Amino acid sequence: MADEKVALKHGAGGRAMRALIEDVFLKLASPVDGIGLSALDDGAALRVGDRWLVVTTDSHVVHPIFFPGGDIGRLAISGTVNDLAMMGATEPLALTCAVILEEGFPRRDLERLRDSMLATCREANAPIVTGDTKVMGKGEIDGVVLNTTGVALADRVVSDAGLRPGDRIIVTGSVGDHGMAVMMRRHQLGLEGDLRSDVAPLNGLVREVLRAGGEDVVAMKDPTRGGLASVLHEMAGKANVGILLQEPAVPVNPEVRAACEVLGIDPLVVANEGKAVIGVRPGAADRVMAALRSHPQGRRAALVGTALGERPGQVILDTGLGRRMLAEPDGEPLPRIC
Amino acid sequence: MCLGVPGKVLTISDDGLSAMVDFFGVTRELRLDIVDEPVAPGDYVLNHVGFAIRRIPPDEVQETLALFDQILSEAGSGDLMAEDVRGEIASGKERSRG
Amino acid sequence: MASAIEELKFRDPAKARALTEALAREVDALGRSPVSVMHVCGSHEQAIARFGLRASFPRSLDVIMGPGCPVCVTDTPEVDEAVALAAQGARVCTYGDMLRLPGTSKSLADAQADGGKVEVVYSVSQAAELARRRPAEQVVFFASGFETTAVATAALVLAGVPDNLSVLSSHKYVPAAMDVVSGMKETNIEGFIAAGHAATITGWGIFEPFARQTGTPVVVAGFEPLDVLAAIVELVRLIRLGRPEVVNCYPRCVSKEGNRPAQEKLWKVFQAVDGNWRGIARVPRGNLDLKPEWERVNARHRFAIDTAAVGGAERNLLADRCICGSIMSGLAKPDQCALFGKECRPETPVGACMVSSEGACKIWHVYGGHPNLQEVA
Numbered sequence: 001m002a003d004e005k006v007a008l009k010h011g012a013g014g015r016a017m018r019a020l021i022e023d024v025f026l027k028l029a030s031p032v033d034g035i036g037l038s039a040l041d042d043g044a045a046l047r048v049g050d051r052w053l054v055v056t057t058d059s060h061v062v063h064p065i066f067f068p069g070g071d072i073g074r075l076a077i078s079g080t081v082n083d084l085a086m087m088g089a090t091e092p093l094a095l096t097c098a099v100i101l102e103e104g105f106p107r108r109d110l111e112r113l114r115d116s117m118l119a120t121c122r123e124a125n126a127p128i129v130t131g132d133t134k135v136m137g138k139g140e141i142d143g144v145v146l147n148t149t150g151v152a153l154a155d156r157v158v159s160d161a162g163l164r165p166g167d168r169i170i171v172t173g174s175v176g177d178h179g180m181a182v183m184m185r186r187h188q189l190g191l192e193g194d195l196r197s198d199v200a201p202l203n204g205l206v207r208e209v210l211r212a213g214g215e216d217v218v219a220m221k222d223p224t225r226g227g228l229a230s231v232l233h234e235m236a237g238k239a240n241v242g243i244l245l246q247e248p249a250v251p252v253n254p255e256v257r258a259a260c261e262v263l264g265i266d267p268l269v270v271a272n273e274g275k276a277v278i279g280v281r282p283g284a285a286d287r288v289m290a291a292l293r294s295h296p297q298g299r300r301a302a303l304v305g306t307a308l309g310e311r312p313g314q315v316i317l318d319t320g321l322g323r324r325m326l327a328e329p330d331g332e333p334l335p336r337i338c
Numbered sequence: 339m340c341l342g343v344p345g346k347v348l349t350i351s352d353d354g355l356s357a358m359v360d361f362f363g364v365t366r367e368l369r370l371d372i373v374d375e376p377v378a379p380g381d382y383v384l385n386h387v388g389f390a391i392r393r394i395p396p397d398e399v400q401e402t403l404a405l406f407d408q409i410l411s412e413a414g415s416g417d418l419m420a421e422d423v424r425g426e427i428a429s430g431k432e433r434s435r436g
Numbered sequence: 437m438a439s440a441i442e443e444l445k446f447r448d449p450a451k452a453r454a455l456t457e458a459l460a461r462e463v464d465a466l467g468r469s470p471v472s473v474m475h476v477c478g479s480h481e482q483a484i485a486r487f488g489l490r491a492s493f494p495r496s497l498d499v500i501m502g503p504g505c506p507v508c509v510t511d512t513p514e515v516d517e518a519v520a521l522a523a524q525g526a527r528v529c530t531y532g533d534m535l536r537l538p539g540t541s542k543s544l545a546d547a548q549a550d551g552g553k554v555e556v557v558y559s560v561s562q563a564a565e566l567a568r569r570r571p572a573e574q575v576v577f578f579a580s581g582f583e584t585t586a587v588a589t590a591a592l593v594l595a596g597v598p599d600n601l602s603v604l605s606s607h608k609y610v611p612a613a614m615d616v617v618s619g620m621k622e623t624n625i626e627g628f629i630a631a632g633h634a635a636t637i638t639g640w641g642i643f644e645p646f647a648r649q650t651g652t653p654v655v656v657a658g659f660e661p662l663d664v665l666a667a668i669v670e671l672v673r674l675i676r677l678g679r680p681e682v683v684n685c686y687p688r689c690v691s692k693e694g695n696r697p698a699q700e701k702l703w704k705v706f707q708a709v710d711g712n713w714r715g716i717a718r719v720p721r722g723n724l725d726l727k728p729e730w731e732r733v734n735a736r737h738r739f740a741i742d743t744a745a746v747g748g749a750e751r752n753l754l755a756d757r758c759i760c761g762s763i764m765s766g767l768a769k770p771d772q773c774a775l776f777g778k779e780c781r782p783e784t785p786v787g788a789c790m791v792s793s794e795g796a797c798k799i800w801h802v803y804g805g806h807p808n809l810q811e812v813a
Contacts (some may be wrong), residue, residue: 322489327805372588372591387588409685420753
């Protein structure tokens with residue numbers, strides 16, 4: 001039964017958003033030579049000659065726009081570079097950047113965001129080649145909205161649907177960092193702590209992963225809204241496998257764990273903006289882990305799970321003291337996290 | 339709401355009515371109206387809805403682990419009388435085997 | 437960091453394995469099936485469900501959640517009072533979980549959507565601060581929660597509250613509900629796990645008469661997974677040995693006498709009166725009301741609360757199929773409800789147990805729907 005009006009939950013990255021997309025937007029899909037809208041992957045991949053043109057787009061509405069560890073500018077660049085990388089396209093050809101500003105937005109903040117975007121583009125070796133600028137009246141939009149589109153060429157596309165029973169699952173570092181950092185900054189929770197977003201471009205890291213693992217890297221996705229739990233559910237559902245996740249193996253920073261413990265939030269459902277979840281054939285696990293661990297962004301990479309033949313589409317959590325199902329999150333609990 | 343999470347007292351307010359408490363790296367202010375003993379910086383306290391309800395004694399980890407070990411060793415065994423009886427039966431069996 | 441190390445020690449998988457093996461030995465030695473024990477605290481169910489502990493329990497052991505969710509057992513007339521006060525123009529402060537608990541026809545969230553002033557607070561002292569900041573308004577603190585939380589309300593009242601603040605007490609007293617449940621033949625509870633933080637305040641001595649009279653042993657348990665496991669092992673042992681005693685398995689927080697200064701404050705401000713708990717009906721001495729001498733801060737005295745004015749919505753047909761009452765009494769489990777996870781989800785709750793973070797249904801939903809995952813190798 002469709003909702004009459006769009007609610008916040010429809011942007012949360014979870015079940016409601018997927019339903020909205022499937023009910024409303026999927027009709028826009030038409031057949032393409034490659035991976036198109038109907039795949040609902042991180043991006044699209046279109047055959048061009050003997051290569052793939054990978055395209056992705058993202059709008060960014062994070063609030064507050066400046067948060068510990070980053071800002072909306074860094075987020076906009078990283079988010080799109082990472083979506084390309086998750087499809088296997090680690091050398092971005094170009095990025096676009098469309099900006100919608102609220103009347104009264106401070107020029108100084110705008111320049112600060114520009115500097116942040118420039119630095120991130122350099123890190124990722126991704127040029128911004130075109131953009132757009134709009135201004136809306138005071139109160140008609142909140143501060144600033146950024147949209148970035150990225151294009152890249154790739155020889156091989158990695159989807160998020162390639163898992164087979166027995167495949168191993170790797171996470172490239174600690175989880176929950178971005179969401180908890182933004183939440184702490186946003187709310188008057190009576191808590192203080194040093195939490196920083198992990199927002200960063202990952203294409204360099206993924207390049208090393210693909211170099212080490214090649215065709216044995218069979219699934220990749222970055223855990224943004226809904227966190228690691230969402231990604232695992234999506235990978236399990238699309239590949240029709242079960243996943244067994246070893247909770248004690250998942251890296252979580254002490255400050256994130258503390259804030260989550262105090263607030264009663266599960267770090268497994270909290271957003272990241274600088275991590276990837278990678279599915280690999282069992283024979284490749286060791287060399288992919290070695291490649292990750294020798295890269296500055298992958299020092300805390302960990303083997304956290306295994307794909308199963310049983311319970312297709314579901315995720316089982318081994319807590320170390322027992323077992324339960326891991327629920328598919330209804331999307332990100334906090335609005336405007338990215 | 340029932341989250342009774344233990345934290346470490348960092349500072350006490352000048353009027354002694356509240357404390358800044360560290361919960362594994364995140365800090366929160368707690369009221370001291372109902373805690374059972376006077377608290378000082380360095381003490382561990384249990385929080386409930388913004389009030390400290392208990393000063394946790396420093397040796398509590400050891401005490402609790404000792405309790406777990408005691409429970410483990412007693413599990414499956416009877417009380418002293420039953421153990422006496424089992425001992426009797428066992429020695430009786432040995433005697434009859436002898 | 438010492439506390440981080442402590443946390444790890446109370447979640448150590450090796451120790452957990454040893455305790456679950458010990459539990460299996462105890463249940464074996466008991467030699468009958470099923471064995472049912474009950475806990476009365478949402479936080480215990482959270483620990484059990486979150487860590488998947490039931491997957492490690494012997495099949496013949498049933499650890500049941502009883503009426504341990506203070507929001508869930510808050511009755512509809514009490515919610516109606518809070519909603520009515522919001523409709524009458526007061527600023528109603530409430531703990532977050534209470535926001536969406538349905539009254540006869542409206543929740544406080546509905547009252548807020550209708551333009552009422554409803555604020556979520558995480559501590560009663562926040563309500564007092566709010567009242568100080570808005571001296572022209574009447575601010576009402578909708579005081580929900582069991583005895584541990586009631587102590588906080590009592591402390592605040594004794595410390596002095598601004599004139600424009602009053603308390604609408606919906607506090608409840610769990611030991612009274614244990615009396616009711618142990619009298620229910622259908623559940624056949626052989627032992628109880630008492631809530632560790634309530635016992636921090638009340639002490640464990642209060643359970644001795646209960647254990648003697650009912651013949652059921654009681655253990656007091658903390659909230660780390662090893663705390664819960666160790667306490668259950670001890671409880672089954674007491675059941676096997678036929679010893680209706682009280683054993684304190686949470687000595688780091690609980691003593692026999694409890695927190696005397698806190699108790700004094702509690703009973704200076706509150707008295708235990710008979711009340712109706714949602715789902716399990718009459719609980720003698722189960723509600724905590726403000727004593728007559730605190731009339732001036734009692735919202736029920738300050739205002740003429742008109743609950744008749746609240747309401748008129750059409751009957752919720754789904755509510756007829758809700759089995760929260762049975763779940764709260766320990767007669768049914770969340771996944772036995774036809775609505776669980778389908779029509780009844782956290783964002784569209786039908787019954788109280790799905791509304792609160794301490795409700796059995798909400799907890800089971802959050803932790804995957806099947807925390808009793810025993811068949812996975």
